[in-house]
Amino acid sequence: MMNIIFIAPPAAGKGTQSSLLEEKYEYKHISTGDLLRNEINKKSDFGNEIESIISKGELVSDDIITKLLKNELENIKHQKFILDGYPRNLRQAEILNELFNELNIENYVTIYLSLDNEIAMKRALGRVVCTKCGASYNKYFQNLMPKENGICDKCRSELVVRTDDNEETFKNRFDTFLNATNPVLDFYKEKNKLSIVDANQNTEEIFKNIEEILAGEDVNN
Numbered sequence: 001m002m003n004i005i006f007i008a009p010p011a012a013g014k015g016t017q018s019s020l021l022e023e024k025y026e027y028k029h030i031s032t033g034d035l036l037r038n039e040i041n042k043k044s045d046f047g048n049e050i051e052s053i054i055s056k057g058e059l060v061s062d063d064i065i066t067k068l069l070k071n072e073l074e075n076i077k078h079q080k081f082i083l084d085g086y087p088r089n090l091r092q093a094e095i096l097n098e099l100f101n102e103l104n105i106e107n108y109v110t111i112y113l114s115l116d117n118e119i120a121m122k123r124a125l126g127r128v129v130c131t132k133c134g135a136s137y138n139k140y141f142q143n144l145m146p147k148e149n150g151i152c153d154k155c156r157s158e159l160v161v162r163t164d165d166n167e168e169t170f171k172n173r174f175d176t177f178l179n180a181t182n183p184v185l186d187f188y189k190e191k192n193k194l195s196i197v198d199a200n201q202n203t204e205e206i207f208k209n210i211e212e213i214l215a216g217e218d219v220n221n
């Protein structure tokens with residue numbers, strides 16, 4: 001199985017798709033957003049610095065995020081992984097390329113989950129996440145609602161709205177994403193490593209498209 005790099009605007013469902021891939025194919029899910037949130041939870045000066053950046057919807061510096069990611073990639077050894085949230089700009093794509101060379105990682109595909117702005121907004125504003133296990137639900141979509149309001153189906157912990165899922169921050173995150181990621185898409189296209197999935201579809205359809213790509217049946221690259 002190939003390693004996967006997900007490139008997706010916020011709320012495209014990369015967290016959900018990553019969980020499905022983890023369950024079915026035993027991928028290790030590496031989310032740079034989660035790595036940062038782990039630091040925030042430590043309440044250190046470093047964590048507070050990160051929190052003030054994330055809550056404005058801005059990107060953390062390439063240095064900070066690369067250090068956290070490198071550490072993670074070195075520790076996973078031979079397990080196949082999904083990279084979620086990195087690279088977010090061309091510089092990060094170049095750094096990742098160097099890192100892959102250093103660690104002898106050649107077998108990977110970049111999957112772009114493309115999503116319309118209005119659908120992204122609706123998904124983000126309805127999202128609630130588990131404070132303990134990170135599972136994600138949505139109060140606007142019947143099939144994504146938790147069984148019990150405010151409680152995680154999986155571990156029964158409390159569900160909360162992420163601080164960066166308000167309308168203003170979300171708009172900023174979406175625009176930041178589009179500006180910074182277009183060159184990244186070109187970078188992988190040139191390497192013949194880019195596949196595109198329509199993330200306006202429902203969860204099952206998106207997953208099916210991803211499985212087709214992993215099986216080498218992708219027709220759009």
Ligand code: AMP
Nearest residue numbers: 032033054057058059060065085086088
């Ligand atoms: P996510 O969970 O992927 O939506 O990330 C949440 C926030 O973490 C983003 O809005 C950024 O502020 C920060 N972040 C995550 N990944 C990166 C990255 N590769 N480079 C810079 N900032 C990042």
